[in-house]
Amino acid sequence: MALEVGYVVSMLFTLFILLLCVKHLIQTTKNNRMMKKKKLLPPGEMGIPWIGETYEFYKAQRNNKLFEEFVEPRMKRYGNIFKTRLMGSSTVVVNGASANKFFLSNEFKLVVSSWPSASVQLMGPTSIMEKHGDQHRCIRGLIAASLSCTSLESIVPKICRCVELHFNAHWQGEDSISLFRSTKMLTFSIVFKCLLGIKVESGMLEMFENVLEGVFAVPVEFPGTKFWHAKRARLGIEEMLLSVIRKKRNELEESCGRENGDGLLLSRLVASLIRGEISEAEVVDNVVLLVFAAHDTTSFAITMVCRMLAHHPNCYARLLQEHLEILDNQKVGETLTLEDTKRMMYTWKVARESMRLFPPIFGSFRKAIVDIDYEGYMIPKGWKVLWTAYGSHYNEQYFQKPLDFDPDRFEEPIAPYVYVPFGGGPRVCAGYQLAKFNILIFLHFMVTRYNWSLIYPDERITIDPLPFPFHGMPIKISPKL
Structure with missing residues (x-):
């Protein structure tokens, strides 16, 4: 009996020791995991709760010195990767080509696109910027098809026609114009007419501009706020687009769903709607996003190219010569062709260098969907990642x-x-080719038809919410004889 009691006590003691070991192992593992995350977080300052370093970030951004005043000082202190807190989110800022490659190429795997709530509501929750996987590929494929080599053959003459009409309506007879405003009007018109096949009506540009003012605002729909005004404008745009989309749907259904061979993006989107691949809301949201992505950034890019040409007359002389040679090879009444744009090699180098110095978009946010090990640091799931063009x-x-x-x-x-x-x-810009042709064709007509000079050579660039020249980049113009 004593032996049995001793055996039971021994077993209980062994079990107790075993449970203690298991508990210790679990606690140690948990502590190690927590310590690992704590130790391996990138260096940097998180600032006060929620606000963090948001004020410093916005201040630098508004001065168009996001790199010089916010990113670079922290890079010097912490290195190419550092942590901060922006707009309520724990954020890791990464810099350099290897960081760009790692995070941009791992979209959908390690990170996903992450935009502020106001941006999502105003651009549209079903737009391509919120899509992942097959849904993203479907919509991107429709955009890519509208900008294929075959489609570009027909788009180039259309852009030329838009540019000529714009110069005749807004430059002819003037001795000065706001270059930024002028190019915004033009690129807006090109997106609607050449890519979507929608007639531009009076007041449409202003409606879109009202929406843009609210995309980074506090998403509080209180009367009088930027976001409130932006939401009202968005409803007006949606009403207008729904009318156009339903009219296009009727046309396509009467033709048995064919896209009428026009190659227009709107026709492709509506045909996909008819096939049940996307919804009506998705058509609206993606048209809205495309207009913003294609016209505002392109107009800034064109404006900065002209600024650089004005500051570097030797570059302007080389660029002008390239376009005069193209012009000399044209017959009377001919306009530019896709082949002509391929000969604008120096012009495209000028444009690329200008966009290197003045990128239309400073970078973008991603959100970690898993714990990420990068460069010896841990980026916890749910944290934001900000990559910047300036970093490289x-x-x-x-x-x-x-x-x-x-x-x-x-x-x-x-x-x-x-x-x-x-x-x-x-997520590389799907409208890259359209932006390229807008820039090349605009410059061709501008430099071959007008003499021009900057009124404010050192005009400062600000951001609200996208970059723009403070005075609108006014230029003096006179027609070439």
């Missing part, structure tokens, strides 16, 4: 004398993910 565009490792304007640096191929004005990876 202004880096001497990739560009010698990075603050100098030197179009010939693009004579040699640039390594992937070093030059990223259009982003990269699965």
